[in-house]
Amino acid sequence: MSDLVERLCRSLAFHVVESELTLQHAEGDLTDWRNECTSARALIAEAGFDIDVLYPVLDRPTAGEPQ
Known part of the structure; x- marks a missing residue:
């Protein structure tokens, strides 16, 4: 069950x-x-997870100028 919660988070x-x-x-x-x-x-925090671990900052897109 916790694997499911982690995947959902x-x-x-x-x-x-x-x-x-x-x-x-x-x-x-x-x-x-x-x-x-x-x-x-x-x-996400209530479920016991850190958003920065689930989706590392270095893996995230950055905001660019709208095209």
Whole structure:
């Protein structure tokens, strides 16, 4: 069961990081979106995982200029 939880948290970590990257280029009222990202990060921590271990910073994409 813990392998399943870890895989789910890893997937959520990828989603959160990608969403936060997209947020850097989004416009409008983004409060709900930011709150969901914060909640997802808290859920990962509550499950006992470190988001930086699940999705290492060096493996993440960086924000570039929108094309």
